[in-house]
Amino acid sequence: MAVADLELNSSITQQKERSLWQKSMDRLLRNKLAVISGIFIILMVLVAVFAKQLTPYTYAEQDLIANNAIPKWMLFIMPEGAENYANFSDKFPLAADHLGRDLLTRTIFGARVSLTIAFAGSLVSLLIGIVYGMISGYAGGRVDNLMMRVVDFLWAFPFLIVVILLQTYFKAIASRSGGEGMGGAFINLNNQMGGLLFLFIAIGLINWLGMARIARGQVLSYKQMEFVEAAHALGANDTRIMFKHLLPNILGPLIVAETMAIPGYIFTEAFLSFIGLGVNAPTPSWGIMIQEGVQALRSYPNQVLLPAIALSLTTLAFNFLGDGLRDAFDPRQIDK
Amino acid sequence: MAENNSLVRVEKLVKHFPITQGVIIQRQVGAVKAVDGISFDIKHGETLGLVGESGCGKSTTGRTILQLHEPTAGKVYYDGEDLTTMGESDLRRLRREMQIIFQDPYASLNPRMTIGDIIGEPLDIHKIGTAKERLERVQELLNLVRLNPFFIKRYPHEFSGGQRQRIGVARALALNPNFIVCDEPISALDVSVQAQVVNLLEELQEKFDLTYLFIAHDLSMVRHISDRIAVMYLGKLVELADKDELFYNKMHPYAIALLSAVPIPDPVKERQRKRIILEGDVPSPAKPPSGCRFHTRCPIAQDICKVEDPPFEEKTPGHWVACHFTKKAQEEML
Ligand SMILES: Nc1ncnc2c1ncn2[C@@H]1O[C@H](COP(=O)(O)OP(=O)(O)OP(=O)(O)O)[C@@H](O)[C@H]1O
Ligand code: SF4
Ligand SMILES: [Mg+2]
Numbered sequence: 270m271a272v273a274d275l276e277l278n279s280s281i282t283q284q285k286e287r288s289l290w291q292k293s294m295d296r297l298l299r300n301k302l303a304v305i306s307g308i309f310i311i312l313m314v315l316v317a318v319f320a321k322q323l324t325p326y327t328y329a330e331q332d333l334i335a336n337n338a339i340p341k342w343m344l345f346i347m348p349e350g351a352e353n354y355a356n357f358s359d360k361f362p363l364a365a366d367h368l369g370r371d372l373l374t375r376t377i378f379g380a381r382v383s384l385t386i387a388f389a390g391s392l393v394s395l396l397i398g399i400v401y402g403m404i405s406g407y408a409g410g411r412v413d414n415l416m417m418r419v420v421d422f423l424w425a426f427p428f429l430i431v432v433i434l435l436q437t438y439f440k441a442i443a444s445r446s447g448g449e450g451m452g453g454a455f456i457n458l459n460n461q462m463g464g465l466l467f468l469f470i471a472i473g474l475i476n477w478l479g480m481a482r483i484a485r486g487q488v489l490s491y492k493q494m495e496f497v498e499a500a501h502a503l504g505a506n507d508t509r510i511m512f513k514h515l516l517p518n519i520l521g522p523l524i525v526a527e528t529m530a531i532p533g534y535i536f537t538e539a540f541l542s543f544i545g546l547g548v549n550a551p552t553p554s555w556g557i558m559i560q561e562g563v564q565a566l567r568s569y570p571n572q573v574l575l576p577a578i579a580l581s582l583t584t585l586a587f588n589f590l591g592d593g594l595r596d597a598f599d600p601r602q603i604d605k
Numbered sequence: 606m607a608e609n610n611s612l613v614r615v616e617k618l619v620k621h622f623p624i625t626q627g628v629i630i631q632r633q634v635g636a637v638k639a640v641d642g643i644s645f646d647i648k649h650g651e652t653l654g655l656v657g658e659s660g661c662g663k664s665t666t667g668r669t670i671l672q673l674h675e676p677t678a679g680k681v682y683y684d685g686e687d688l689t690t691m692g693e694s695d696l697r698r699l700r701r702e703m704q705i706i707f708q709d710p711y712a713s714l715n716p717r718m719t720i721g722d723i724i725g726e727p728l729d730i731h732k733i734g735t736a737k738e739r740l741e742r743v744q745e746l747l748n749l750v751r752l753n754p755f756f757i758k759r760y761p762h763e764f765s766g767g768q769r770q771r772i773g774v775a776r777a778l779a780l781n782p783n784f785i786v787c788d789e790p791i792s793a794l795d796v797s798v799q800a801q802v803v804n805l806l807e808e809l810q811e812k813f814d815l816t817y818l819f820i821a822h823d824l825s826m827v828r829h830i831s832d833r834i835a836v837m838y839l840g841k842l843v844e845l846a847d848k849d850e851l852f853y854n855k856m857h858p859y860a861i862a863l864l865s866a867v868p869i870p871d872p873v874k875e876r877q878r879k880r881i882i883l884e885g886d887v888p889s890p891a892k893p894p895s896g897c898r899f900h901t902r903c904p905i906a907q908d909i910c911k912v913e914d915p916p917f918e919e920k921t922p923g924h925w926v927a928c929h930f931t932k933k934a935q936e937e938m939l
Contacts, residue, residue: 286759289716411631418629495713499776501673503727504700517717 296597303593306586317380328378332369375553382554390534393473398480406488432471436546463552487519521598528591532584611646618679639665641840652817654831667786704777708789710769714761721757727779746775767798846924856931
């Protein structure tokens with residue numbers, strides 16, 4: 270009998286079983302930059318969640334006597350001669366803005382806006398993108414063709430301009446009335462969220478297109494694979510094939526793409542807030558803070574610096590994490 | 606050719622893949638004629654070997670028989686029932702009896718599922734047994750293909766090619782099928798492992814009275830495992846006979862050329878073996894040659910071959926050939 274006997278002593282009996290997810294995780298943890306970025310993002314999330322507990326001030330609290338106040342140690346980043354005009358106060362560890370609001374507090378609360386946008390934007394675009402892309406790729410043929418032409422059409426559409434126009438319109442209505450009916454309720458909800466609702470919708474709408482393309486491409490390549498055919502041969506229905514066989518395999522690249530897209534979401538929010546179409550004042554967003562700070566850039570560069578540093582570090586962290594995830598999910602690395 | 610003891614009967618089976626063009630409105634501009642009207646039957650308990658060059662439509666034949674591709678035309682009967690006109694639920698019931706083993710042991714197992722889940726999936730799909738019974742069945746199947754049941758929680762990437770192929774065999778066996786399409790199950794494996802898998806397949810055939818359609822490149826392996834052999838060229842069958850008949854009394858020029866590449870064990874005969882190297886490339890199945898599809902490469906082609914497609918005829922009992930000049934082929938090429 271030539272068939273090998275039970276492979277009891279095979280080397281793999283000695284190892285522990287590891288799924289591809291675990292292996293990817295191992296690879297990610299070996300990437301220092303990605304780990305540091307991950308820790309930074311987790312810290313930021315904690316700061317955002319516990320913002321109220323972390324600072325004694327609120328983001329809207331004004332101390333008009335202490336407008337533009339800076340602590341003494343900050344002189345070294347101020348322009349020459351600042352000691353002659355500056356309003357020194359040690360009440361605010363990282364200085365105050367032109368209304369005497371604590372900048373550190375506002376930056377901390379600004380993290381809430383940016384991170385909410387990051388996660389809500391990803392969630393919205395990922396959900397719409399996966400559903401749309403998977404249906405398109407799985408159906409194939411004419412349906413796929415039609416669905417992808419729609420994506421191409423929308424892709425060529427200048428969404429940012431549409432968002433700017435819509436936001437201008439909504440802001441105008443919102444400032445005029447408390448709102449009635451469906452639209453009114455919507456506007457009220459948006460106001461209660463500090464203007465965030467429309468931002469979620471806008472950012473989700475812009476970004477699902479890319480996710481749909483990736484999801485569709487992945488489905489197209491996986492649905493030809495023999496294990497999917499094997500499932501068909503066993504009598505599996507479409508739902509089972511989509512959720513058990515396709516989704517777990519296409520998720521990796523989507524997560525990577527989504528992580529890489531997050532800096533874009535944060536920037537879009539900052540940009541819209543910067544031009545006054547994002548969150549409503551006095552909700553602090555890094556974009557609004559930079560916009561306010563820019564007006565006093567020559568005398569008080571510190572007011573721009575703080576939110577700008579927060580914005581840069583956060584987007585950098587997401588970029589590094591995305592890079593790390595991409596390497597970790599790289600199928601060519603699978604056996605390392 | 607419809608005999609009573611046939612388990613699978615294929616009649617004038619056609620599978621064309623449409624070639625489309627156009628960005629918004631897609632028009633069909635042609636078709637890849639992967640399988641173009643083939644008829645044969647597979648007898649209960651036998652192994653029918655299917656050979657031919659790459660791209661001639663072997664895999665498509667196997668998959669269309671199992672209705673993994675929808676046939677363009679023709680019939681497939683399994684145990685007397687027509688699969689091509691059958692509804693979803695009837696087909697699902699019959700899927701328990703027909704299975705497939707794939708060529709690529711890497712692509713044929715879902716990398717995100719454990720071995721236990723992969724082998725247990727057929728039981729899950731057809732809702733067979735309780736969780737505990739399924740687990741026992743999976744362990745039994747792993748033993749059957751000589752893998753340690755201890756591996757049940759492992760993932761495919763932790764196994765070698767041969768082991769993975771045996772996992773594929775276990776999955777195919779889970780529902781106790783009668784008929785299995787083996788699509789080049791050993792081509793991707795190391796030579797040392799090939800024999801193991803072939804022996805396992807033979808052993809399982811004996812044990813469970815299985816019927817195989819065995820697709821392969823390697824003619825000596827096909828000769829070893831098959832009872833009858835069918836030779837395919839560009840979407841058509843050109844010759845079909847018992848394996849010994851085919852090896853000793855081959856009639857079709859393409860089959861003669863193909864088999865001339867197989868070494869003969871007898872050293873005297875081996876020295877006399879005439880190797881025939883075919884000239885030219887296989888034509889595209891999207892534009893097959895007129896008349897006999899082999900005429901562009903056939904060493905004995907005549908004018909009539911370019912216009913008239915030779916019928917697939919039973920020249921001697923059980924020996925089917927599609928060629929106008931079988932006598933000439935045997936005289937000039939052997
Ligand atoms: N899903 C498909 N869509 C379009 N064309 C296809 C498809 N599957 C196969 N073909 C084409 O049909 C022809 C036959 O392919 P098939 O895979 O059946 O060949 P094969 O004999 O199994 O070859 P190999 O020995 O390489 O496996 C090829 O030209 C191939 O390109
Ligand atoms: S029919 Fe003609 S071309 Fe075709 S195989 Fe026979 S001799 Fe060759
Ligand atoms: Mg093939």
